[in-house]
Amino acid sequence: MTDWNAEVARIRELRAERTRIGPGENPAVLVVDFQKAFVEHEGCGPSAAIALRNTAALLDSARAAGVPVIYLVMILDSLDDRMLAQRVRSSLTERCERGNPWTEVSSVVAVQDGDHVVEKTVATGFYRTGLDDLLAKLGTDEVIVAGTSTSGCVRATVMDAAYRSLRVSVVEECVDDFRTLSGEVSLWDMQDRFADVVSLDETLKRLAA
Template sequence: MTDWNAEVETIRRRRAERTKVGPGERPAVVVVDFQRAFTEHENIGPGTAVALEHTQRLLTAARAADVPVIYLVMVLDDLDDRMLAQRVRSSLTERCLRGDPWTEISPVVPPAPQDHVVEKTVASGFWRTRLDDLLAELGVDELVMTGTSTSGCVRATVVDAAYRSLRVSVVEECCDDFRVLSGETSLWDMQDRFGDVVSLDETLERFAARAAGPGRTVDDAAVHA
């Protein structure tokens, strides 16, 4: 019989040892589906609130460093716009009709006026959306990923970003999945095949250094923030 605790420890160790692709020069933070439908539903665990709080810290640092922030939100004009599996099975996407309060972005991570919001109808933020054009307009070469769910919409967007040879940094503490085991294995899968799984602390340090700019130190940026 498989010892799943041992399996999780193994993939965590392998994830830490896996070669990193590395960050880009022009990152953008992508916030995936942190909407009320996916952050306030009946099956969320305590990790959701923690991930939202961590993401708010990251967003504050990104904006201070002039790093673009892009929200991906699922908004449907008709439930038939969903992919077949979601039309056949019960899904939280049933709450994502345009105008439904469930589609609203969580008040813990509200968009700032300069942020970008991209609507989507499936898991990936790239499928039939304006995300490709927006990234080209912004000159982005790296996606710093946050959001929910790690094994669903985050992973789908990461895979499509990797197909475009974008650098990908998945901030572990800023991703949430109420399917705990699926989230854990997806972090390993993304690190192994598609991008890098990084920590919140190292990402905050990167953004602080970016905010400091030439001739200033990271400590200077913290004082003036």
């Protein structure tokens, strides 16, 4: 029988050892789906609140450094706009119709003047959105990623950013997944294939510099 505790310990070791891609010169911070529907639902544990507080610190530092902040939010004009799997199965996206209070960004990481908001209808922030054009306009060569869930919308957005040859830095303390094992595996998968998984401390020091 598989010892999952040992497996998690091993992938954390592998993640720490993996060669890094490195940061860019013109980063932007992507905040993925930190909406009430995804951070205040019945299955959330204390890790969601911790990730939100950590992200608030990240955003304060980014704004102080003049680094653009971009929020990705799930907004549906109709629940029929969802992909097939979410229409068939129960999903938190049922709370994401335009005008539903559940779609609001958590007050812990509230949008501020000068920030950018990009609406999306699926997990990735790049599918049929204005994110590509916005990043090009900003001259972005790296995205610093926070958000939820690590194995869902964060991972999908990270993959699509990597496919565009953007440098990607996932801040470990600023992402959350109520599916704990899925989150751990996804951090390793992203570090192995698509991105750098970095600490909040090193990111704050980098932005301060």
